[in-house]
Amino acid sequence: MTIDDERSYDVVIVGGALSGAATATLLLRQNPGVRVLIVEKSAQLTRRVGEATVEVSAYFMGRILGLTQYLNEHHLVKQGLRFWFTSDEVKNLEEASELGGQYQVRLPSYQLDRATFDEEVLRRACAAGADLLRPASVMNVQLSSGQDQTITLKNGEGSKTIRARWVVDASGVGALLARKEGWWKSNTAHPTAAAWSRWKGVKDWDGRELAEKFPKWASAVYSIRGTATNHVIGDGWWSWWIPLKGGDVSVGVVFDQRLVEWPQDDRGIGDRLKAFLMEHPVGREMLADAEFDAADLHWRKNLAYYSTTFAGDGFVLVGDAAAFMDPFYSPGMDWISFTATSAAELIAAQRRGEPMQERVERHNRDFANSHRRWFEAVYKDKYEYMGEFDLMSIAFTLDLGFYYLGIASQPFKMGIRALLVPPFSDWASRPFFYLIRAYNRRFAQIARRRRRLGTIGKRNRGRRCLIPGFTLKATDVGLLVKAMAKWIWLELTEGWHSWREPG
Numbered sequence: 001m002t003i004d005d006e007r008s009y010d011v012v013i014v015g016g017a018l019s020g021a022a023t024a025t026l027l028l029r030q031n032p033g034v035r036v037l038i039v040e041k042s043a044q045l046t047r048r049v050g051e052a053t054v055e056v057s058a059y060f061m062g063r064i065l066g067l068t069q070y071l072n073e074h075h076l077v078k079q080g081l082r083f084w085f086t087s088d089e090v091k092n093l094e095e096a097s098e099l100g101g102q103y104q105v106r107l108p109s110y111q112l113d114r115a116t117f118d119e120e121v122l123r124r125a126c127a128a129g130a131d132l133l134r135p136a137s138v139m140n141v142q143l144s145s146g147q148d149q150t151i152t153l154k155n156g157e158g159s160k161t162i163r164a165r166w167v168v169d170a171s172g173v174g175a176l177l178a179r180k181e182g183w184w185k186s187n188t189a190h191p192t193a194a195a196w197s198r199w200k201g202v203k204d205w206d207g208r209e210l211a212e213k214f215p216k217w218a219s220a221v222y223s224i225r226g227t228a229t230n231h232v233i234g235d236g237w238w239s240w241w242i243p244l245k246g247g248d249v250s251v252g253v254v255f256d257q258r259l260v261e262w263p264q265d266d267r268g269i270g271d272r273l274k275a276f277l278m279e280h281p282v283g284r285e286m287l288a289d290a291e292f293d294a295a296d297l298h299w300r301k302n303l304a305y306y307s308t309t310f311a312g313d314g315f316v317l318v319g320d321a322a323a324f325m326d327p328f329y330s331p332g333m334d335w336i337s338f339t340a341t342s343a344a345e346l347i348a349a350q351r352r353g354e355p356m357q358e359r360v361e362r363h364n365r366d367f368a369n370s371h372r373r374w375f376e377a378v379y380k381d382k383y384e385y386m387g388e389f390d391l392m393s394i395a396f397t398l399d400l401g402f403y404y405l406g407i408a409s410q411p412f413k414m415g416i417r418a419l420l421v422p423p424f425s426d427w428a429s430r431p432f433f434y435l436i437r438a439y440n441r442r443f444a445q446i447a448r449r450r451r452r453l454g455t456i457g458k459r460n461r462g463r464r465c466l467i468p469g470f471t472l473k474a475t476d477v478g479l480l481v482k483a484m485a486k487w488i489w490l491e492l493t494e495g496w497h498s499w500r501e502p503g
């Protein structure tokens with residue numbers, strides 16, 4: 001369509017990547033006859049970061065958007081998370097301590113090439129009835145509570161103002177509405193930064209070369225290592241290694257700017273990224289012959305931010321336009337699953353004639369609480385202990401177990417309704433929030449003390465924690481109980497030294 005088109009719309013969606021296209025799909029499905037316009041800045045979506053799904057986002061894509069067959073044909077089935085730890089004493093891949101699954105995972109998740117994936121979701125949204133204007137930018141939105149919103153669009157042909165009852169902001173980190181309305185806040189308690197690229201020639205984790213060089217290492221795990229998200233990890237930083245269909249590997253580093261000195265020299269981002277990873281014995285082994293794509297290098301500082309407002313009667317924020325917490329554990333597309341589902345429901349409620357004020361208040365309260373508690377429980381100060389094999393082994397088992405028990409299991413039991421309740425937003429999740437926050441804080445304290453004593457990383461050589469993996473069976477609570485017992489033992493043998501230290 002062209003910018004001169006005189007069609008009118010009920011909903012204008014700013015941004016046609018995953019969060020925008022998914023919201024459009026749900027709106028069209030739930031509101032027959034609704035007129036939806038997606039405005040997308042780019043003529044073609046390019047490769048974007050955020051390629052690993054976890055169980056909730058995989059459920060959303062597979063069972064709600066109905067993409068399972070497409071995902072199987074065009075992307076990779078993911079085999080969970082795997083972590084590689086190091087220290088001064090670790091000399092090679094075999095000596096790097098490993099944390100991850102012994103077997104293949106039990107619930108679906110995927111490694112996506114987001115350029116092709118997001119285009120497909122957008123294509124399907126258009127096939128379901130959405131109009132698409134691209135390349136075109138939304139330059140301004142004038143909000144008007146309970147009335148039509150005024151949207152100014154621009155492309156190569158000129159500019160135009162249109163009106164729609166709802167605006168969905170799916171503009172990603174651009175966060176159009178949050179920045180314009182003064183709701184955008186940097187999360188200064190979490191100063192992380194990232195550098196990344198797509199690579200060719202990364203060694204095959206499951207190939208003959210490594211199996212011959214390190215036979216014991218190769219046979220220690222029954223699962224496929226290569227299609228996991230591998231994390232090569234150090235003190236205050238981690239890196240993701242996400243394989244993409246066709247052989248490229250997405251590799252990037254995320255670090256806490258308070259703990260890690262990123263190389264500041266004349267080399268470009270790619271050379272510094274490679275040099276940084278080559279300090280780690282696993283990085284050295286796997287990247288020996290690898291080359292980054294010089295046209296696909298990225299650097300972003302101060303990753304974490306949020307909007308203080310998520311919706312009003314006439315607008316709603318989804319995906320990265322609403323907030324971004326941290327890429328560790330890949331929560332980005334889970335957040336999209338919750339925000340897109342709730343946004344579509346909010347709009348549907350207004351169209352059914354339901355009163356809006358209470359709903360909008362609830363939406364804002366739930367997402368503000370969810371974002372704050374999710375961050376405080378799982379991410380705050382996690383980089384303090386991220387490089388510690390023993391602490392991370394307990395934390396990962398507990399984090400994963402509670403995710404399965406309280407969050408990932410819910411859509412399998414309740415369907416899409418579960419995605420209307422964002423994580424940590426309801427009363428039932430309160431005790432879990434306090435518990436998760438408690439062990440996360442304690443591990444950070446223990447690691448700080450180790451750093452002071454110069455013992456950081458001393459437990460990182462030659463160990464393996466291979467967890468059997470979680471299912472949705474109630475008996476898996478036993479795995480959580482075992483991990484809790486390990487935490488208590490850690491407190492009794494070491495933790496008590498830091499009980500009186502500030503959190």
Ligand SMILES: Cc1cc2nc3c(=O)[nH]c(=O)nc-3n(C[C@H](O)[C@H](O)[C@H](O)COP(=O)(O)OP(=O)(O)OC[C@H]3O[C@@H](n4cnc5c(N)ncnc54)[C@H](O)[C@@H]3O)c2cc1C
Nearest residue numbers: 015017019041050052137138171172319320327330332333
């Ligand atoms: C380092 C890093 C690693 C990550 N890893 C993961 C991961 O492994 N798994 C995961 O789930 N998440 C991950 N994420 C998060 C993930 O990338 C995002 O949550 C996700 O891509 C957000 O999708 P979105 O649709 O909200 O925004 P985007 O993908 O940013 O899309 C926004 C779209 O809006 C368009 N747009 C912007 N402004 C306008 C405008 N004014 N007018 C018209 N169009 C506009 C843009 O062109 C773009 O297409 C990671 C993030 C980072 C920073």
